[in-house]
Amino acid sequence: MKKILTVITITLSLFSCSSDLEKLNENIKDPTDVPGEALFTSAQKSLVDQMVSTNVNDNVFRLFNQHWTETVYTDESNYNLVTRTIPEQHWEHIYKDVLKDLQQSAININKTTVSITENPLNKQNKLAIIEILNVYSYAILVETFGNIPYSEALDLNYKTPKYDDGLTIYKDLINRLNLALTNLDPSGDSFGSSDRIYNGNVTQWIKFANTLKLRMGIQISDIPSEAALALATVSSSAPYVFNSNTDNADLKYLTATPNTNPLYVDLVASGRSDFVPANTLVDYMNTLNDPRRSKFFDSNKDDPNTPEIEYIGGIYGASNSFPNLTHITSTIQAPEYPGTLLDYSETEFLLAEAAERSLYQTPLNAESHYNAAIVASILDWGGTITEASTYLAQPDVAYTTAIGTWRRKIGTQSWIALYNNGFEGWNSWRRLDFPQLTKPADAVSEIPVRYTYPIIEQTLNRFNYISASSVIGGDDVTTKLFWDKY
Template identity: 55%
Template sequence: MKKIVLFITFISLAISSCTDDITGLNELKKEATSTKPEYLFTNAQKNLADQMVSTSVNYNVFRLFAQHWTETTYPDESQYNITTRSIPDNHFTVLYRDVLRDLKESKTILSAEVYVGTTAEKAAKELVRKNKLAVIDILTAYTYSILVDTFGNVPYTQALDLENHPQPVYDDAKTIYKDLISRLTSDVSNLSSSAESFGSADLVYGGDVVKWKKFANTLRLRLAVNIYDAEPTYGKAQVEAAVTAGVIMNASDNANFKYLSTQPNTNPLYVDLVASGRHDFVPANTLVNKMNTLADPRREKYFTLASNGTYKGGTYGTGNSYSSNSHVSATIEDPTLPGTLLDYTEVEFLLAEAVEKGATISGTAESHYNAGITASMQNWGVAAADITTYLARTDVAYTTATGTYKQKIGEQAWIALYNRGFEAWTSYRRLDFPVLAAPAGAYNGLTSVPVRYSYPAKEQTLNTANVTAAITAIGGNNLTTKLFWDKF
């Protein structure tokens, strides 16, 4: 009888607890339902840095496109097959979902914060908020610039708004560029060096507002140099304005994301090259042969010696023996190697190019060219005497090296931007140097190096009309379809 009474009591309690409202079943009782803007900002920074520095063939093949590295057992990506592994989809998704969406949410939460205290205390907090919002926007602009420079036209004005625009339009790439430059200009004016920003939540600059100003101006310089050939008058004005406002002019201001010594917070290269136990990559003969010709002192910093005692690169675009070729150096395999978003080396080569294009800024093309090479070598720990010797070579010195300014700057920038695959690829696309050839077995019979990613397959399926319009607008969805700024 006791069991029956207990059973009836249990049923009664169960029935009495029932309700027609079942919405609570979707609530996550054991997981956080809110967060802080700082956490979202940090997460966005890490996802962005990881995507830009990774060498996983599922996410980032820019070192391969730049022919700095090639592959061993599986050369598909060196042969420009980027669809089997859905590489464009993954790049697109990480930047929109894991970077831009987190930055947008960080901005939303930050904007909604209500401050209490005295008038002076609230004013101080508002100034910090204003700085944080500007930094968020700067990083947002950087991310969109990567998307445009990868695909061409991309979602922008309707992006990140699933409720109102689940199928966003693809905006004109040049229009996006100009808006990004405008945003960066405003962001710099909104930053106050008398107040803090994200502090320790900022894993690039530790909340240093002055350095974020230089970052924004440097990104503006990069965009201006890119757009220069498409709109010379506008590009010239923006280059000069960015330089006047103050760009990165020494290595201490480099935008380096700080990694830790243990997973999952190591540089992704450590995961791909060391922790994985795999040997999928070797330096490409394209780069190694060029550096051998120049007796470049960075070789020992970039690569190991091959088993035959020389610096030997794997044949680009084919299968290669890992054991018989040079390998990437221990420096690159260090789990704490910083992930670079912008640096002084890149700035000097951009300035050299800008001078040659006609921009009125201090210094000559030669002085900036020399400074770019020097900055790269110093960054990699090359001795001062070796730098002097290298700059004096007749095939390196700006006045005697072969070719036009595009060849001189293009070849040296390509070498200096080693391990920064996206930037090296962009420099190549803009200057058309060094001369890179597609491998004989290139995917779909390609006869030239890709100059963009094709649009993600998922986007073509789920957002068909807008992707189709974008393809028509840019002139095709091929790897060889040039971006608006790639005029020559």
């Protein structure tokens, strides 16, 4: 009996050791084992981080817009994208850190069993929201590069994925967005606190998806062959878009790393003084006595060298003295300052465009949307209705008297309002061609209208890279993309 007990004890001991050893071989960081909700949060933050960042290795759109300029190191203000492999970082962040995590998030959520007490609409809503961010992310890549890997992207079976046609991708993204909208149901919940933008509010995601759809419809509206699609896309989304600043798609950052706003990391924690507001923007806002200057910039009134001038921008593209110039407002440098993907002001400018293009309402309605956009921007930055009214009353701002075509009026004011959304500011400028920006004296090219493809693609995916470059008209920063017709 004692021998039998000894054998049983040894066997159980060996089994236990074997089980423990197997646990040591488990990859606890395997994304297939991570809750889909956690992967969604990670992807969401990575997306906003990339779009908000001003790290010159990752995001130089504020410089392309001439909203900001550099002080000592001026390569990026002069459109040098090669030294720091900037396109590669943008490409990699969105494909790897955003789209791949979203893909795995959907897989993990799909395979999770719904309990008998849980509303099945919750899973449906989660998958639809993931799809909306997929569409947003792919749209950013297409709008940045043109033709990109899409149908074979993220599939490990394709080591060298082909590049799909940009317009074909864009049209498919609109279809995917339409389907995602049909799957969103406010009678169910979604991600709750795992959603750092809307805290799982499905109604807000419906507004976001429609606002994104509006923007995508406007983006293709200059393509003659896509007139019907642009009309259908804009007119079906416009009634359901953002209607106040409370709808803004703002990701909530925290006060402690690693969950702080990237601007805090880039501008404060780094201890560097690399950026100042550009004279292009500051001078124009000075001429209009724009009330947002005190919100966008820190005043120069305490500078004994220039006590008579309140705001002085750095010369765009040149070396600039940080101490002697206007500084970027401390407001957006706070660690918890939110990062924005889409906002109400941009929505109203898009509606003004839609009216002028007769895609939604008529050109007679453009003025009211233009006014609403400017008011929304001023209020969102902490201004007052009185300040907004005074600003709009100026002949150079008022829609009926401001100089130029509707493209110039909307383009210029949209450029100002998108001060803290570099990519969308660049998008608006490329689409409308206003304001008229001038390249700096030392620029290595004309003002970029696209990123060049990552250098790594030229070596590891060379055949498809050469093909894609040829199709779009050359892998150059001056190659206009399919929607950029003017």
